Amino acid sequence: MAHEGKGTGGLDTTATPGSLGAGQPSHPIGTAPEAAFGEVPEAFSPREMDAPLHAKRMIVNMGPSHPAMHGVTRAVVALEGETIADMKLDIGFLHRGFEKSCENATWTQCFPYTDRLNYISAIMNNTGFALAVEKLCRLDIPDRAKYLRVVGSEIHRICDHLTLVSAMGLELGAMTVFLYGIEARDLLWDRLAELCGARLTSSYCRIGGVSRDAPEGWIEKTTASLDRVNELVGEISGLLTRNRIFLDRTRDTGKVSREDAIDLGFAGPCLRASGEPYDIRKAAPYLVYDRLDFDIPVGEHGDNFDRYLVRMEEIRQSDRILRQCFQQMEPGEIAVKDFHYVLPPKPQVYGTIEGLMAHFKLIMDGIQVPAGEAYSYTEAANGELGFYVVSDGGGRPYKLGLRAPGWPMLAALPYMVKGSLLADLIPTFDSINMIGGEVEQ
Amino acid sequence: MSKAVTAALKEKFPDAVQEVYEGVGGDDCAFVKKDAVAEVCRFLKEDPAMAFNMAPYVTAVDYLGQEPRFEVVYNLVSTRLNHRVRLRVKVPESDLEVPTVTHLWRGADWFERYCFDMYGIRFLGHPDMRRLFMYDEFVGHPLRKDYPLKGRQPLTAERNFRDLYRGPGPSGRD
Numbered sequence: 151m152a153h154e155g156k157g158t159g160g161l162d163t164t165a166t167p168g169s170l171g172a173g174q175p176s177h178p179i180g181t182a183p184e185a186a187f188g189e190v191p192e193a194f195s196p197r198e199m200d201a202p203l204h205a206k207r208m209i210v211n212m213g214p215s216h217p218a219m220h221g222v223t224r225a226v227v228a229l230e231g232e233t234i235a236d237m238k239l240d241i242g243f244l245h246r247g248f249e250k251s252c253e254n255a256t257w258t259q260c261f262p263y264t265d266r267l268n269y270i271s272a273i274m275n276n277t278g279f280a281l282a283v284e285k286l287c288r289l290d291i292p293d294r295a296k297y298l299r300v301v302g303s304e305i306h307r308i309c310d311h312l313t314l315v316s317a318m319g320l321e322l323g324a325m326t327v328f329l330y331g332i333e334a335r336d337l338l339w340d341r342l343a344e345l346c347g348a349r350l351t352s353s354y355c356r357i358g359g360v361s362r363d364a365p366e367g368w369i370e371k372t373t374a375s376l377d378r379v380n381e382l383v384g385e386i387s388g389l390l391t392r393n394r395i396f397l398d399r400t401r402d403t404g405k406v407s408r409e410d411a412i413d414l415g416f417a418g419p420c421l422r423a424s425g426e427p428y429d430i431r432k433a434a435p436y437l438v439y440d441r442l443d444f445d446i447p448v449g450e451h452g453d454n455f456d457r458y459l460v461r462m463e464e465i466r467q468s469d470r471i472l473r474q475c476f477q478q479m480e481p482g483e484i485a486v487k488d489f490h491y492v493l494p495p496k497p498q499v500y501g502t503i504e505g506l507m508a509h510f511k512l513i514m515d516g517i518q519v520p521a522g523e524a525y526s527y528t529e530a531a532n533g534e535l536g537f538y539v540v541s542d543g544g545g546r547p548y549k550l551g552l553r554a555p556g557w558p559m560l561a562a563l564p565y566m567v568k569g570s571l572l573a574d575l576i577p578t579f580d581s582i583n584m585i586g587g588e589v590e591q
Numbered sequence: 592m593s594k595a596v597t598a599a600l601k602e603k604f605p606d607a608v609q610e611v612y613e614g615v616g617g618d619d620c621a622f623v624k625k626d627a628v629a630e631v632c633r634f635l636k637e638d639p640a641m642a643f644n645m646a647p648y649v650t651a652v653d654y655l656g657q658e659p660r661f662e663v664v665y666n667l668v669s670t671r672l673n674h675r676v677r678l679r680v681k682v683p684e685s686d687l688e689v690p691t692v693t694h695l696w697r698g699a700d701w702f703e704r705y706c707f708d709m710y711g712i713r714f715l716g717h718p719d720m721r722r723l724f725m726y727d728e729f730v731g732h733p734l735r736k737d738y739p740l741k742g743r744q745p746l747t748a749e750r751n752f753r754d755l756y757r758g759p760g761p762s763g764r765d
Contacts, residue, residue, distance in 0.1 A: 241723070241724065242723065242724035242725060242726070245724040245725070247733065249709075249734055250733060250734060250740075254740060285615055285616045286615055288615070412644045412645050412670060413644070413645075413696060413697050413698065414697050414698045415645055415646060415647060415696060415697070415698020415699070416698075417647065421670075426670055428670040433670075433673050434673075522614075522615055523614070523615070523652075523664075524614060524615040524616060524618070525618065525648070525664075525666050525677060526616075527647070534647050534648075536647065536648050536666065538648065538650055538664060538666070540652055548652075549652045549653075551648070551650040551652075551664075553647060553648035553650075553666075557701060557702075558647075558698045558701070560701075561698070561700055561701040562697075562698075565697075590724060591724070
């Protein structure tokens, strides 16, 4: 008596129980004829649905709306039991045409677009873009503006690393870490709100300088905030660095050797965690990094734990940089005094014809950047942030190529997790700090 | 930056390297013939005095109206010797195929896919030459200068529903 359905597990009673092929669907899963574009494919047959869980390859879709995939990445994982046999990434769910948008905006209007690349560390993107355009304009900005850019960048570097560490803790089950991290990050974001009026999308830099000076008493307030952040970072370190569960999940998982890291195009903390001491702030100093004293932490094993440790140490080094900047900063101009690049002050706009003309031309036509091409690179929180700019001499970029820091790391994720457990995918994905905004442009 | 890299390139490949120049900010730049790019890159990677062990950025530019129309730009870095070079390769519209460099630097994988996605430049020998961001059914290459700014390309056919704000109208009107 043939009775299909739940009770039999879909077994074909005509076949000998336990024999090869018993309980299998008539065709292997995945070889069914594909439905044409736009058609609704045929539903699984009840036999297929009831087939017992067998120890062969299973395809699992993680994302794009999986919480550990940060909402934007789809990982197609082929599993053998719990081991990842193969993996492919499908990205582009957050693609919003950054380059095309910028090609149709004036140079200054690009700043809000760059904010939204890495929305946790917007000032670093602003700085990278501003430096690229200034390279093309052969423009040197005043000292105070350089210091303010470094201060903004380093505060945002701390925020970015804090976010990574706390999210990593959260996704590995340590929620307390997340709360400490968010408290510290919010303290710094409050200081940034006082500096540039926005917590996240700062648009702080301008071509030729920065948009506003630090308000009175801001440095003292920020120093006090940094003291509190240091305390909280100590708490986080105490909760994670010797935590048995955290160590078991992160040590020896997601390992990348030094040679592989270089070959795969790693940059930033991930490259340094693999043992390559390359930091653009030291290798090709920009702004005032050559006047500051800081160390480059380098890892040994290139696993997730080393990437965590490198970031924790970079938080402390950024703190050092900030305190040195506060000591070295002197009052002065915050932007160049050239009305070809920077808007004139309002009394001049309303009072003189030259000021009005400069204002009008800058708003309507944009900054006239000399024709040419340049590649400028800075050390953002996740690695090399590069802008390849091409100008045809007009007010809009002819081409604005973005080298997103997290791009090669995300591309390398399948190499990193192949052969490891599915559970190891989570800390590995966290530790490369993939930010959808910058990777998918 | 030193001129050693571009001088060595010019000496080693007198034909394939068409022109070397110093770019804005003292960057070393060179124009390289399309067919020789893999060969030049191999020399840059394997020669101990060059040692360009990383390709941090590969991108393309569409110079619409110029001949040849496209250009692929390779930014290379040596983390050991701390120097950089930029190779520019002109690609005519009639022959959009460039040899890949993924066998030299695996990190160039997604950059080349991006160039294919956005500009339609194919990289010969690339292991997985598919679109990166756009979906496979997408028609055209969005970063080309002649790709229209306005318009829609939905993945599935749009349903003709009543628009509460703009009133009924033909679907896909803007």
